[in-house]
Amino acid sequence: MAAAAIETRGLTRNFGGVPALRGVDFTLAPGEAVALFGPNGAGKSTLLRLCATLLRPSSGSVKIFGADGGSGNPQVRRRTGFLSHQSFLYPDLTPMENLSFYARMFGVADPPHRVHDVIEQVGLVGWANRPVRTLSRGLEQRCALARALLHEPDLLLLDEPFTGLDVNASAILRAVLDTAHRRGAALVMTTHDVAQGLASCRRAVILARGKLVWDGAVASEARDEFERRLLAVMQQPPRAAA
Amino acid sequence: MLALLWKDLQIEFRTKETLASLLMLGLLTLLILSFAFDPMSELRGEAAPAVLWVALIFAGVLGINRSFLTERENECLQGVLLCPVDRGSIYLAKVVGNVIFMVTAQLIVGPIFVFFFNLPLSWALARLIPIVLLGLIGFAAVGSLFAAISVRTRAREVMLPLLLLPMVVPVLIGGVKASARVLAGKALGDVSQWLNLLLGFDALFLVVGWLVFEYAVEE
Numbered sequence: 403m404a405a406a407a408i409e410t411r412g413l414t415r416n417f418g419g420v421p422a423l424r425g426v427d428f429t430l431a432p433g434e435a436v437a438l439f440g441p442n443g444a445g446k447s448t449l450l451r452l453c454a455t456l457l458r459p460s461s462g463s464v465k466i467f468g469a470d471g472g473s474g475n476p477q478v479r480r481r482t483g484f485l486s487h488q489s490f491l492y493p494d495l496t497p498m499e500n501l502s503f504y505a506r507m508f509g510v511a512d513p514p515h516r517v518h519d520v521i522e523q524v525g526l527v528g529w530a531n532r533p534v535r536t537l538s539r540g541l542e543q544r545c546a547l548a549r550a551l552l553h554e555p556d557l558l559l560l561d562e563p564f565t566g567l568d569v570n571a572s573a574i575l576r577a578v579l580d581t582a583h584r585r586g587a588a589l590v591m592t593t594h595d596v597a598q599g600l601a602s603c604r605r606a607v608i609l610a611r612g613k614l615v616w617d618g619a620v621a622s623e624a625r626d627e628f629e630r631r632l633l634a635v636m637q638q639p640p641r642a643a644a
Numbered sequence: 645m646l647a648l649l650w651k652d653l654q655i656e657f658r659t660k661e662t663l664a665s666l667l668m669l670g671l672l673t674l675l676i677l678s679f680a681f682d683p684m685s686e687l688r689g690e691a692a693p694a695v696l697w698v699a700l701i702f703a704g705v706l707g708i709n710r711s712f713l714t715e716r717e718n719e720c721l722q723g724v725l726l727c728p729v730d731r732g733s734i735y736l737a738k739v740v741g742n743v744i745f746m747v748t749a750q751l752i753v754g755p756i757f758v759f760f761f762n763l764p765l766s767w768a769l770a771r772l773i774p775i776v777l778l779g780l781i782g783f784a785a786v787g788s789l790f791a792a793i794s795v796r797t798r799a800r801e802v803m804l805p806l807l808l809l810p811m812v813v814p815v816l817i818g819g820v821k822a823s824a825r826v827l828a829g830k831a832l833g834d835v836s837q838w839l840n841l842l843l844g845f846d847a848l849f850l851v852v853g854w855l856v857f858e859y860a861v862e863e
Contacts, residue, residue: 454726455726456722456726456863457863476729476730477728479726479727479728480728482726488718489718490718490722490723490724490726491718492651492655492717492718492720493717494655494658494714495651495654495655495658499654503647503651504723504727506647507647507724507728507729533658
């Protein structure tokens with residue numbers, strides 16, 4: 403049996419003694435797509451950063467395709483694509499130069515060809531040779547998406563990918579995600595937009611105050627229950643710092 | 645590592661920020677300190693090695709700080725950390741890049757130093773090259789490590805010199821002592837103990853930096 407794309411057991415992460423995640427058990431099968439919901443400070447971004455190997459767990463474990471993700475394993479990073487709030491793009495370089503740099507860093511075969519492909523895929527052809535500093539937020543987000551897709555990862559981690567995108571760019575993003583998902587990539591997406599999240603994912607997870615409070619398929623019969631839980635979680639007062 | 649180095653050079657070719665700040669501070673330090681000594685005084689020649697190293701170190705702190713500020717914009721360092729490369733090689737690429745920038749600045753500052761301090765054009769000046777190079781490698785080895793730590797702090801401009809300058813005291817002592825003797829006409833063999841100090845310092849901090857960089861950049 404193929405190893406799970408993500409498997410966390412008792413995953414806990416503290417920042418200066420304040421817990422951001424508290425004992426999260428979560429499994430994602432290869433090729434599965436899940437939308438991650440929850441209020442601000444619920445631990446969604448922390449969970450993604452732990453899966454992307456940018457953070458080490460305070461306790462518990464995170465395995466990516468069966469390999470330990472807590473130790474910054476390069477093999478895990480080779481199979482993971484991460485789209486964050488920040489674009490990770492050098493403002494003084496053009497999208498073409500940024501993507502060529504990341505293509506070489508990921509050991510992509512035939513970088514010029516692959517860079518050209520992803521630039522076309524995200525609709526950046528007209529802006530490929532302008533410094534990133536001069537691009538709008540939406541165009542920069544498209545370029546960041548191209549960076550995350552460049553090495554054809556088996557697991558895509560997307561932190562609020564629709565933020566700052568107009569209707570056209572949102573449609574491009576959905577198409578790109580559908581293509582990646584059809585190719586067999588597993589997908590985790592955090593979002594505050596229920597409609598956008600459930601358009602791309604059949605499974606939903608709700609995090610609240612660092613704990614997983616709901617996890618299941620959002621078929622028509624479960625949709626009401628899911629929305630009730632999400633509403634209840636969103637109405638909770640924010641957690642005070644310890 | 646080559647991809648990282650090329651990216652840093654590409655950004656520098658475009659912005660010229662690191663080289664410009666290295667050059668400006670290096671030249672200003674030389675100019676101000678050269679006014680402190682009477683042009684005809686023998687003291688001027690004796691103080692020259694110390695002035696050279698003060699200019700190197702002050703300008704170097706600024707250059708190394710800048711090299712990590714480019715990684716801070718848009719959290720680019722996080723993007724690099726996501727790549728399936730050994731994090732030690734990210735550190736080594738930064739050290740090599742910083743040494744290249746500092747050596748390039750020295751190609752301009754060096755002749756001006758010779759002119760300001762009225763040093764005779766002799767082989768003694770050529771013998772300074774390995775000493776300066778070894779000193780800059782050690783300085784960049786420690787500086788790149790501490791810059792990676794300090795760049796995420798709020799008081800980064802203050803934090804880097806505070807962390808870095810006490811650590812590079814052996815480089816300063818070794819560099820100044822060896823430079824003074826070489827400028828006084830001694831051969832490189834006569835300053836081997838200072839060269840060995842610089843070599844040992846470089847080797848030690850390159851290995852330490854390569855090993856601990858992964859932890860230095862962790863949140």
